[in-house]
Structure formats: C-alpha cells, structure tokens
Amino acid sequence: MQRFLPLVIVLALFAVFLRMMTLEDRNPNEIKSVMIGKPVPEFTLPGLLRREAAITDEFFKSGQPVLVNFFASWCVPCRAEHEKLMQLANEHGATIVGVAYKDEPSAALGFLDELGNPYQRTAVDRDGRLAIDFGVTGVPETFVIDGDGNITYRHWGPIVGDGLEAKVLPAFEAAQ
Numbered sequence: 156m157q158r159f160l161p162l163v164i165v166l167a168l169f170a171v172f173l174r175m176m177t178l179e180d181r182n183p184n185e186i187k188s189v190m191i192g193k194p195v196p197e198f199t200l201p202g203l204l205r206r207e208a209a210i211t212d213e214f215f216k217s218g219q220p221v222l223v224n225f226f227a228s229w230c231v232p233c234r235a236e237h238e239k240l241m242q243l244a245n246e247h248g249a250t251i252v253g254v255a256y257k258d259e260p261s262a263a264l265g266f267l268d269e270l271g272n273p274y275q276r277t278a279v280d281r282d283g284r285l286a287i288d289f290g291v292t293g294v295p296e297t298f299v300i301d302g303d304g305n306i307t308y309r310h311w312g313p314i315v316g317d318g319l320e321a322k323v324l325p326a327f328e329a330a331q
Contacts, residue, residue, distance in 0.1 A: 198285050200280055204277065210278040212304065221300045225254045236314040256294050263279070289306075302331075
C-alpha cells in the first residue's frame with residue numbers, strides 16, 4: 156500500500172489544480188478585496204470641479220446605493236470602460252462617484268470633457284491614500300456601496316464586454 160501513496164498524492168494534487176483552473180469566475184490576476192462587507196473608510200477629498208464641495212464618507216450613508224469608480228486620465232482601460240459608465244448613469248440611473256486617482260485635476264477634467272461625465276460627484280485622490288484604504292490594486296476599479304455605507308462588491312479592472320450586465324448591474328441592484 157505504501158508504494159501507491161506517492162501516486163495517490165500526485166493524483167489528489169492534480170485534481171485540486173484541475174478544479175482551480177476550471178472555476179468559472181476565477182481570474183488568477185485578481186486579488187480578492189478584503190473590504191467587502193466593511194464600511195467605506197473615513198475620508199475627506201476635495202472635489203474635482205471648483206464649485207464642487209469636498210466629498211466625505213458621509214456621502215455614502217444616504218440610504219441609496221452608490222458606485223465609486225477610481226479612474227485616471229492616463230489610464231487606457233479607463234477609456235475602454237467609460238462608455239459603460241455613461242450607460243450606467245444615463246440608462247440605469249446609477250449614482251456614480253468618480254475618484255481621479257493620482258491625476259492632475261486639469262487632465263482629469265480634460266478626460267471628462269472629451270468622453271462625457273457619468274459622475275454625479277468627482278473627487279481628487281492626488282496621493283492615492285483613499286485608493287489604498289479601499290484596497291485598490293490599480294485603475295480602473297469600481298465599488299458598489301449600499302445605502303448604509305458598506306462596500307458590497309468590487310469590480311476589478313475595466314467594465315467591458317458583458318461585465319456591466321453580468322456583474323456590476325446585479326451587484327448594484329442587490330445593494331438597493
């Protein structure tokens with residue numbers, strides 16, 4: 156029996172690896188968020204527009220779900236997902252807060268002037284501190300916040316293809 160033990164171990168490991176490789180929603184490049192189920196971190200960020208007041212964590216305790224999208228004008232995938240964000244805001248009535256991540260305010264404004272502005276509010280995270288507190292690993296990333304200010308979903312990477320219909324919208328609707 157002992158002579159078969161190495162074979163049994165190899166077959167068991169093979170089965171585990173095969174299972175890991177065939178999981179449908181598994182993206183080996185994605186780091187899972189530890190913020191799911193936790194409240195939005197405490198923060199105060201200046202608004203991007205001159206007339207816009209500072210945004211704080213209290214904004215997310217309004218009783219309505221909100222999406223937070225970390226973006227940057229220098230981010231190519233942010234351009235790719237922008238059409239879906241416009242669709243979310245215009246067709247689905249989603250409240251979206253944009254956070255310009257480590258970006259010059261003038262460049263972020265130019266980005267929004269060129270592509271359209273899906274955001275109800277826009278903040279500037281010049282040093283990236285809020286992104287760190289949210290656990291952002293790179294832009295773009297989008298978070299669904301429920302009406303109590305708790306993070307319920309994180310979309311890693313750009314919202315492209317069927318990502319809006321298959322993942323983001325169901326998460327947003329579940330937060331309502």
